[in-house]
Amino acid sequence: MTSKIEIFLLFFSYTSISATSSTCPTGFTLLTNGKCVKYSSGVTTTHINAMANCQAFGGDTKLVSVSNAIDNTAILQLTTGAIWLGLKCSGTNYCVWEDGTAFTYSNFITGQPSTNIGNCVMMLSNGRWSSADCEAYSLNYVCQQNSQTSSGCSLKSYVSGDQGTLTSPNFPGSYIGTQDQQCNFIITSSSTWNQVQMAVQFPILQLDTGSDISIYNSESDSLPSVVLTSKSTADGTWYYSTGSTIRVQFNKCTGTCDSSQVHLWELNYRASNLVPTTQNPISNGGCNAGTLNAPGVIYSPNYPSLYPNNLDCSYYLVAPQGYGIEILFLTIDTEHCCDIIVIHDGQTTELGRLSGYYQPNTQSFKSTTNSMLVTFSTDSSGQKSGFQARFSVYQFKKSNRPNARKHCEELGGSLVTIRNSIDNSAILQFLSNSSSGIWLGLTCHTNKSPEKCTWDSDGSAASYNNFLPGYPVTNIGSCVYFDPPNQPLKGKWISATCDVEELLYLCE
Numbered sequence: 327m328t329s330k331i332e333i334f335l336l337f338f339s340y341t342s343i344s345a346t347s348s349t350c351p352t353g354f355t356l357l358t359n360g361k362c363v364k365y366s367s368g369v370t371t372t373h374i375n376a377m378a379n380c381q382a383f384g385g386d387t388k389l390v391s392v393s394n395a396i397d398n399t400a401i402l403q404l405t406t407g408a409i410w411l412g413l414k415c416s417g418t419n420y421c422v423w424e425d426g427t428a429f430t431y432s433n434f435i436t437g438q439p440s441t442n443i444g445n446c447v448m449m450l451s452n453g454r455w456s457s458a459d460c461e462a463y464s465l466n467y468v469c470q471q472n473s474q475t476s477s478g479c480s481l482k483s484y485v486s487g488d489q490g491t492l493t494s495p496n497f498p499g500s501y502i503g504t505q506d507q508q509c510n511f512i513i514t515s516s517s518t519w520n521q522v523q524m525a526v527q528f529p530i531l532q533l534d535t536g537s538d539i540s541i542y543n544s545e546s547d548s549l550p551s552v553v554l555t556s557k558s559t560a561d562g563t564w565y566y567s568t569g570s571t572i573r574v575q576f577n578k579c580t581g582t583c584d585s586s587q588v589h590l591w592e593l594n595y596r597a598s599n600l601v602p603t604t605q606n607p608i609s610n611g612g613c614n615a616g617t618l619n620a621p622g623v624i625y626s627p628n629y630p631s632l633y634p635n636n637l638d639c640s641y642y643l644v645a646p647q648g649y650g651i652e653i654l655f656l657t658i659d660t661e662h663c664c665d666i667i668v669i670h671d672g673q674t675t676e677l678g679r680l681s682g683y684y685q686p687n688t689q690s691f692k693s694t695t696n697s698m699l700v701t702f703s704t705d706s707s708g709q710k711s712g713f714q715a716r717f718s719v720y721q722f723k724k725s726n727r728p729n730a731r732k733h734c735e736e737l738g739g740s741l742v743t744i745r746n747s748i749d750n751s752a753i754l755q756f757l758s759n760s761s762s763g764i765w766l767g768l769t770c771h772t773n774k775s776p777e778k779c780t781w782d783s784d785g786s787a788a789s790y791n792n793f794l795p796g797y798p799v800t801n802i803g804s805c806v807y808f809d810p811p812n813q814p815l816k817g818k819w820i821s822a823t824c825d826v827e828e829l830l831y832l833c834e
């Protein structure tokens with residue numbers, strides 16, 4: 327018996343370890359978290375230009391994000407004097423990293439961020455952060471991009487890191503014809519913080535009909551949480567695990583495979599911190615937790631023990647611009663008459679009310695804006711266990727232009743208006759990860775006369791424009807979309823047929 331066990335163990339350990347090596351482009355330095363970084367070293371500029379300079383390195387290069395004290399020290403050691411961070415703040419304490427990292431670590435000096443000073447953020451020479459006017463300062467900066475991991479394919483490949491990229495065998499060539507039939511990537515965060523979850527996204531996904539990619543919540547799960555097939559597209563969706571490990575299984579075609587086209591995929595992975603659970607209230611209203619960045623989990627106070635009487639809780643859930651909040655109630659048990667959960671789209675439009683007992687995982691809601699307000703109020707007697715809910719981000723649906731406009735009007739607004747180059751840069755930044763363009767609230771009436779196009783929001787003529795030279799072309803259509811910077815038309819405005827094209831849109 328013993329020898330059988332030994333043989334099994336030898337076999338297991340042999341197949342379970344597969345080397346992966348991370349590499350950075352020339353001039354970039356590899357940090358332990360799997361990011362490649364490059365210091366501008368003497369090249370100082372405004373925040374917007376620094377963002378553009380980073381993007382010019384190509385791929386997913388952005389201004390640096392900092393998700394913990396170790397990263398902060400590593401960046402500090404690389405630089406001299408103040409630098410721009412890829413962070414922007416609005417409101418009292420609502421800040422968003424340009425690369426989508428959850429804003430759960432900060433190192434601001436006392437009393438900041440202060441949007442009276444500005445919406446941008448700089449790291450000072452002592453490592454502390456300060457708000458800054460985006461245009462008034464000219465600073466050094468650090469660009470980052472994910473390291474490339476040469477993946478290979480084996481039954482079990484272990485990958486450790488907080489951010490990185492994996493590719494199909496033989497990438498950027500086709501995986502068709504490479505031999506292994508199944509590859510597993512078990513990706514685990516290097517963070518020791520226990521509230522971390524791993525997410526994956528596919529910027530490139532072109533599977534043949536005989537192959538699929540299954541995503542599992544952990545190394546040992548046998549049922550996948552998501553299965554991607556030849557019909558799946560690289561639509562920017564992040565797929566989250568419930569813990570710090572995610573397993574991605576690539577099942578390659580067997581037998582006759584389609585070698586008429588190049589089939590390949592590229593995967594980005596990213597660890598993000600779960601939003602800490604709300605604290606038990608020490609007094610009525612003590613469960614108000616401020617702004618919570620998605621993804622995360624919220625609970626009623628004391629959950630799963632009895633919630634207190636006379637509660638007035640609110641949970642304000644926020645996603646990056648261009649994304650909505652999706653909430654799934656894992657459990658709900660409240661006093662039916664009197665202890666009520668209300669879900670709002672944004673802060674005011676009511677999406678639904680829940681009270682009483684519900685089967686687990688049956689109640690879910692989606693916002694049409696990038697925020698959702700959930701309130702929970704209880705009366706003076708009668709307590710139950712309350713609720714537990716998971717909230718995540720989803721990318722808005724695409725729509726033709728008439729429906730997009732109608733939807734914005736239903737929300738009391740209009741499709742996005744761009745008055746100047748600053749607005750234009752903001753949209754460019756919003757679109758930096760997108761493969762779809764967005765509709766503008768602009769209608770053109772005369773061929774090749776951009777100044778005669780008018781904005782939906784107030785009927786005014788377009789005094790500023792960023793049309794591709796020779797546009798608008800009203801023969802194509804009177805509507806206008808903004809092409810994303812990573813597409814061939816690189817951030818330019820293009821004419822389109824209003825009721826045919828399906829694109830993303832932003833309301834304002």
Ligand SMILES: [Ca+2]
Binds near residue numbers: 664708
């Ligand atoms: Ca009650």
